[in-house]
Amino acid sequence: MANSMLRRVRVVAALAWKAHPVATAGSVVLGVLGGVAPVATAWLTKLVLDALALGEGTAALVPLGAGLAVAGLAVIVLPHVSAYAQAQLRRALRLLIYDRLFRAVNTHPGLSRFENPSFHDTLRLAYESSHNAPDRLVAGALAIGQALITLSGFVVTLFAVNPLMVAVILVAALPSVRIQLLLSRERAEVMWEITPAMRRQVFYGDLLTKPEAAKEVRLFGLGDHLRARMLGEVRGINRAERDVDRRTLRSQGVMALLGSVVAAGGLLWAVVSAASGQLTVGDVTVFVAAVAGVQAALTTIVTQWADAHNALLMFGHYTAVVEAEPDLPVPAAPTPLPALSGRIELRDVWFRYSDEHPWILRGVDLVIPSGRTVALVGVNGAGKSTLVKLLCRLYDPVRGQITWDGVDLREASPADLRARIGAVFQDYMDYDLTAAENIALGDLTAAGDLERVHDSARQAGVHETLTALPRGYDTMLSRIFGDRDETGVALSGGQWQRLALARALMRVRQDLLILDEPSSGLDAEAEHEVHTSLRRHRGDRTSVLISHRLGTVRDADLIVVLSDGRIIERGTHDELMAAGGEYARLFTLQASGYETGGAGGGVDGGVGGGAPEAPEDILRTATPSTRSAGR
Ligand SMILES: Nc1ncnc2c1ncn2[C@@H]1O[C@H](COP(=O)(O)OP(=O)(O)OP(=O)(O)O)[C@@H](O)[C@H]1O
Numbered sequence: 001m002a003n004s005m006l007r008r009v010r011v012v013a014a015l016a017w018k019a020h021p022v023a024t025a026g027s028v029v030l031g032v033l034g035g036v037a038p039v040a041t042a043w044l045t046k047l048v049l050d051a052l053a054l055g056e057g058t059a060a061l062v063p064l065g066a067g068l069a070v071a072g073l074a075v076i077v078l079p080h081v082s083a084y085a086q087a088q089l090r091r092a093l094r095l096l097i098y099d100r101l102f103r104a105v106n107t108h109p110g111l112s113r114f115e116n117p118s119f120h121d122t123l124r125l126a127y128e129s130s131h132n133a134p135d136r137l138v139a140g141a142l143a144i145g146q147a148l149i150t151l152s153g154f155v156v157t158l159f160a161v162n163p164l165m166v167a168v169i170l171v172a173a174l175p176s177v178r179i180q181l182l183l184s185r186e187r188a189e190v191m192w193e194i195t196p197a198m199r200r201q202v203f204y205g206d207l208l209t210k211p212e213a214a215k216e217v218r219l220f221g222l223g224d225h226l227r228a229r230m231l232g233e234v235r236g237i238n239r240a241e242r243d244v245d246r247r248t249l250r251s252q253g254v255m256a257l258l259g260s261v262v263a264a265g266g267l268l269w270a271v272v273s274a275a276s277g278q279l280t281v282g283d284v285t286v287f288v289a290a291v292a293g294v295q296a297a298l299t300t301i302v303t304q305w306a307d308a309h310n311a312l313l314m315f316g317h318y319t320a321v322v323e324a325e326p327d328l329p330v331p332a333a334p335t336p337l338p339a340l341s342g343r344i345e346l347r348d349v350w351f352r353y354s355d356e357h358p359w360i361l362r363g364v365d366l367v368i369p370s371g372r373t374v375a376l377v378g379v380n381g382a383g384k385s386t387l388v389k390l391l392c393r394l395y396d397p398v399r400g401q402i403t404w405d406g407v408d409l410r411e412a413s414p415a416d417l418r419a420r421i422g423a424v425f426q427d428y429m430d431y432d433l434t435a436a437e438n439i440a441l442g443d444l445t446a447a448g449d450l451e452r453v454h455d456s457a458r459q460a461g462v463h464e465t466l467t468a469l470p471r472g473y474d475t476m477l478s479r480i481f482g483d484r485d486e487t488g489v490a491l492s493g494g495q496w497q498r499l500a501l502a503r504a505l506m507r508v509r510q511d512l513l514i515l516d517e518p519s520s521g522l523d524a525e526a527e528h529e530v531h532t533s534l535r536r537h538r539g540d541r542t543s544v545l546i547s548h549r550l551g552t553v554r555d556a557d558l559i560v561v562l563s564d565g566r567i568i569e570r571g572t573h574d575e576l577m578a579a580g581g582e583y584a585r586l587f588t589l590q591a592s593g594y595e596t597g598g599a600g601g602g603v604d605g606g607v608g609g610g611a612p613e614a615p616e617d618i619l620r621t622a623t624p625s626t627r628s629a630g631r
Helices: 002-019 021-053 058-106 117-161 163-209 211-219 223-275 281-323 384-391 414-419 435-440 450-459 463-467 493-505 524-538 573-579 582-599 615-621
Strands: 343-351 361-369 373-377 399-404 421-424 512-516 542-546 558-563 566-571
Touching: 002 021, 002 058, 002 117, 002 281, 021 058, 021 117, 021 281, 058 117, 058 281, 117 163, 117 281, 163 211, 163 223, 163 281, 211 223, 223 281, 343 384, 361 384, 361 542, 361 566, 373 384, 384 512, 384 542, 414 421, 421 493, 435 450, 435 493, 450 463, 450 493, 450 524, 493 512, 558 573, 558 582, 566 573, 566 582, 573 582
Parallel strands: 373 542, 373 558, 421 512, 512 542
Antiparallel strands: 343 361, 343 399, 558 566
16 A cells, blocks of 8 residues: 555655656745745744843844744745745646546546446546545645654754653644544545446436436426435535544544643743743744744644645545556557458357346357448347447457458557448537538548538438538537527537438548448438438448438448347348348338328428338338437
């Protein structure tokens, strides 16, 4: 434990030096001067008083008085200069520490860490401690250093007047050190225990304030319920904090009482000694200043030590995040991933999200030939999205392997792999940025290429919508982050989905296009347009397509039916229909659902009007009954 604390001290010292060497060195020098100044003031006061009592002349008194004036000035000015230097250091440290923290977060190529509650607790405490732990440590170290200098000066002074008093004060302070350290550890443990409650509190607070949640919260009348839940969490947090505060108060009260008794005893002794002529007036002043100075310095040392100790414990969360191994093994010398020319192959792939979770994929064998379109279909929870997440190496298979032209994905660099993939996930992101930025995020190397941005938007069928916005592509797509004098724009669900599609299409050089329900939120006409455009865009590109609207996948080169993590059927549309299995059942079911709706005149948005003739037409022109926008 002591070793790891020492290591953390070294880490913080190195960080401070790297962040701002001048402010670090300046703070240390100012700390030393700040420590010497009170002792010098006390000594000079004694010398002036004794010189006055002895009736010394001006020649002796003026230098002493001048020295006293300089020391007094230093006592007043130094704290302000020191506070400025420390603030400079704090700002520089904050920048460096955030940089390292989020660099470390970005080194995890996969998703598993982000789904782990313990990682979230550590991350939250790391974030919080990176706010203030280094500041507290640096400030604490400087305050301790300064107090140690003052303490040594006063101890020497006190020793000259009454050696016994030194021993009494030091011994009286010892229990306080121990108690403060125990309390600081307890405080750190309580912080760890209440972190899940703090995260839940933030979660409920977000639900009560975020525009995305406001609709349901109002519709279902959840406001008071969520507020009560949030307050419940806050009460729990308060209870835990209050218990530690009470223990702190008790022990600090006892220590303060002990200190006062010792100081009062010393004062009594000094007065009696002065009355009997054993001490001069100057001796009494310096003795009283020294007792107060030693006690104040000891209190500073003990409380700052405890605070620095607590900051060090909290800083452990930061080092845990910064030093964590990547969640997926990244090869030291990755095999370069060539442009896909042969096939992507899944060989006996088994996957579950953790040892505690059930198997989601159970021995999947699949070949995705280069230049072909493979469609994955199956009921909710069959494992389709999981499979495409594995293709992007957001997780590794637990057993089996996935190869890209023979290269195991584990041997390639995740960044290389992802540069070759364009994807729209079911749970795509809406960024509170401008329309152009929302699309350009798909390929940051082309962020300034507005023609590319517009092209992608055209292919996704959203160009006209974006041009018609108040500031065109520069319109902020956010109701909460726009300029204060600007009314932000909110897009509809389907428009956001097209924007996500445009983002994926920005990657013009990608070898693999993954579309996980790319049109679930689109109206019938838009879906038809988008699919026609996508078919054109896919061209001879390798694509994996997931859709519950079976009409949109019927022209795929290979349709794979997943059920309970296994491939139960594969073939072309015609082959699968002829086989009369699960695919044929689902396709017929969907078509008959629409036919019933169509016959009853209930199908909205049919472009041609009247009852459609073939299932694929129906499926292209009707609103689906199977799922919503997938959000
Ligand atoms: N991050 C996760 N952690 C744990 N379990 C998960 C996670 N994501 C998905 N699952 C589980 O894995 C199973 C398969 O989910 P997946 O999203 O792959 O299915 P799907 O076939 O895409 O379904 P849908 O058609 O509803 O989109 C589900 O039972 C789901 O609960």
